[in-house]
Amino acid sequence: MKENIAINVNLSTSGSHLGGAAIASEYHSRSMAKYFDIELWRMWDCDEEFDMGPLKIKSFQSRTRFPHLEKFMPRRVRACLLDSNILNNLLSYRPSIVHLHNPIPSFAFENIAKQAANSGIKVVASTHGFFEVMHPNYSLKRYEKWLWQQTVTHPIRRALGYMDAVFALYPDEIKMLQEQGIPKHKIHLIPNGVNPFFLKPPQQEDYVHVQDKFGVNTTKPILLFIGNHTANKGLDTVMRVANQLSSPATIVVGGRLLSPDEPDQWAKALPPKPAIDVVFTDYLTLEEQRAFYHLATLLLFPSVSDTLPLTIIEAMACELPVVAYDVGGISYQLAHESGVVVPKGLFTEYLQTVETLLNDQDRCLYLSDNAKIRQQSIFSWESAANKTLSVYKSLLI
Template sequence: MVLQLSTFHWEGGAGVAAARLHQALRNSGVDSHLMVSEISGSGPQTTAWADSAWKSKMAWGNFVMERLSFLPYEKDKSVRFAFSPAAIGVDIADHPLVRQASVIHLHWINFGFLSLKSLEKLFALGKPIVWTLHDMWAFTGGCHYNRGCERYLSHCCYCPYLRKPGEYDIAFAQFEKKCNLFQGAPVTFVSPSRWLDNLVQNAALTNGMPSQAIPNCIDTELFKPGNRDEARKAFGLPKDKKLLLFAGANTQDPRKGFTYFQQAMHHPDLADAEVMVLGKGKADDFKDMPVKTHFLGKISDTSQMVQAYNAADMLIVPSLEDNLPNTIMEAMACGTPVVGFDTGGIPEMIDHWKNGFVATAKSAASLSEGIQWILKCDADGSLSADARRKVLENYSEAVVARQYSQLYDSLLHG
């Protein structure tokens, strides 16, 4: 039995990716179980650690204590959730599912679910550990994305996320703890993108440890092309306008690069286009957009998400740092081309000038060029067809589940 461990369940990019992989593995015949901190949706063989009212309160308390442990050190509010000390977590080493598992598969486990001490106890069991990385946290002194800092390549210290960076700051201390944690640990790292796998192989903490790249997966029978007019009608959107979609769990996160999209839309050739925004936020956040903007809010219902992708002419992803964004995979599965910055794993997903456009990072002008190119070149639907084909060949459930099954077999049987 393979036990997947994730803080979130069908929430956030990492939580969605973990739940999708669990589903794909079960559909391919693998005995996969998923344990999350708290369940946020139904699913077979899915267990919440917080399976009682008392444990739910404890899970919330752990989250609060984890954030409070960082509060005295944080530079400002903008980095509050961008650094995890992993000082608080639960001990699951004796949980029946952990004891039964042949392979333990970690995903994103921060925010009070598993601490460094929790991981140490899991590693001590001696079972094969697969750790799918959804950001950089596993090999840094605490940050989830490095924002240009490269000290993780040697030894974290003088952390730019901290109010008082120093030679022996908490980033230095966490780095040391992870160094001890990884000594002889039975861990194989998996990165959804080749970009992240390259970082793993070069990072001081993980250099020399087993690693490989296996992408996230998606249900291509669920995310698929649909009727555009019907999708627009469902949201009350105009049928005769070019609609550009921006989607993100937190639209106001600077890492998502919305300001570059806003600047790109000032081009006179895009004056007649309109924008759809999907995610956390409020309508007032987008009052400065130079074109009409339709704020759809946060959508959790999958069928509505599919309709949103089908309503759009394209998806815009100006992320400054990202791994393998679910939104790109979802849009392309629906036959919706994507314009994205040349950052992280984005250029691995978008084939430039074939099924989308890879824009120069931090260039609003290049982003604008890409938007105009897709509007011009997808008139016959060829880009849309190629986008869908890319997902079917690389990110479908069967393709990804097969790669993970081979990895599990190699760890268990050599």
């Protein structure tokens, strides 16, 4: 066994299209690699190896367990059955610790936890996506919920039995993990941090670039949405805001389009009011995101299923007030008046909150000041690295 070596494993269903857990695993690993021998192994759309400073990254091409049956399976089931050669390499390499990020593909998550633990390797996991796994209650039919439980929830619950430590991202997850049978002494509160890129202000040319590229009207307040355009992330709520908002505004919708026709489809389904401009950007670079965080008046985050969104932490770092639904750890992120949290699904209250903040600059400034202070004190990768390494070292005694 390789002594005092940790392998951080990021499982994925999307290859090189990085989601929140993949981004978090990278920055978490990079912060720890300065002090501990760590490698990041990840499911990807190709095999590759490279160094990122002191961190070695190794990608393994994903594959399906049942290639001949794949075309007959629903998309959600296919995602759960993806696999890679990570497990075989772990068992051959035998590090002292395996740290799992992202619980889906669920059967790969379970197999790695089980086989590593049975081989004497210490196993820990961060809870990226656990809230969604345990609460599959958005837009699923009854048979889909049953299928989700069989292919996602149950394998992950079984995997938790092999854990030596689990890192909760926010306090309510501690209770949720205890309900899954994890002893309290194995649970550690370690929130995510923020990409240091967002701690620096944009360049002037970044502002000019986004205004020219996207034709954004900056004479009106800008309401920003950045996220996936899937059903659970709340884009429908954003478009309802555009349809009913009484104040003039520009609504910028960031995130990859589901199809080239998506903007027209939304315009027909929920036409914005005449005083509301809606701009769909498609994919945004980090520079473009940061520029919009600083140009915007509010971040709209009406997701109905989330854990501890990095987008919110980035907005807090950029002093952009957030209006969000109360799901997952968002109320923990925006506690102590660091933003406004509305009960999930109460659209009238959500719209009224947006209306009120658009007419109260002092309140927005108060929220943004609190958000920056809270981000600096709690949501830091350096802090997450120190706490994680303390747990690693206690497991290796």
